[in-house]
Amino acid sequence: MSALAATMSRWPFTQRNRGGSVGTLPTPNSSRPDREDAPIHRVMLSLTHQLEVSRATHYLLQHLDCDGWSVGSRHDHQLVVQLTRGGDATYGVAYDCSPAVEKAVYHGNRAWALTIIPLRGKDNLPADKVTEIKAGLGELHG
Numbered sequence: 001m002s003a004l005a006a007t008m009s010r011w012p013f014t015q016r017n018r019g020g021s022v023g024t025l026p027t028p029n030s031s032r033p034d035r036e037d038a039p040i041h042r043v044m045l046s047l048t049h050q051l052e053v054s055r056a057t058h059y060l061l062q063h064l065d066c067d068g069w070s071v072g073s074r075h076d077h078q079l080v081v082q083l084t085r086g087g088d089a090t091y092g093v094a095y096d097c098s099p100a101v102e103k104a105v106y107h108g109n110r111a112w113a114l115t116i117i118p119l120r121g122k123d124n125l126p127a128d129k130v131t132e133i134k135a136g137l138g139e140l141h142g
Contacts, residue, residue: 038121050110092117
């Protein structure tokens with residue numbers, strides 16, 4: 001082993017000296033106490049049959065532990081609904097609808113696919129919850 005390699009391998013990567021101050025860098029394996037800063041994972045689901053948006057929304061309210069919802073936006077074939085928990089926006093749900101979403105009416109729109117968008121990383125859905133939601137939506141009719 002060369003002298004340079006031996007010197008480099010002894011470098012203390014957890015501490016650095018910059019202008020007289022010593023700081024500690026976070027280690028890559030350090031656990032985060034909350035997942036607020038975790039990347040957001042969208043969940044895209046193709047539905048087995050077209051489903052009325054209001055029925056799907058009420059189903060998602062129950063299974064995502066939310067207590068309120070409102071229409072966020074409408075555009076052509078997409079309707080976005082915001083789900084809330086205790087007054088705080090928690091999830092966005094984007095529905096791909098057919099036919100096109102009417103400007104003032106959301107009742108009766110039928111979706112063939114949807115995307116669940118957690119608004120904070122801590123609300124990402126685990127794989128078993130996604131499977132449960134997809135199966136439940138598949139059993140809904142109308």
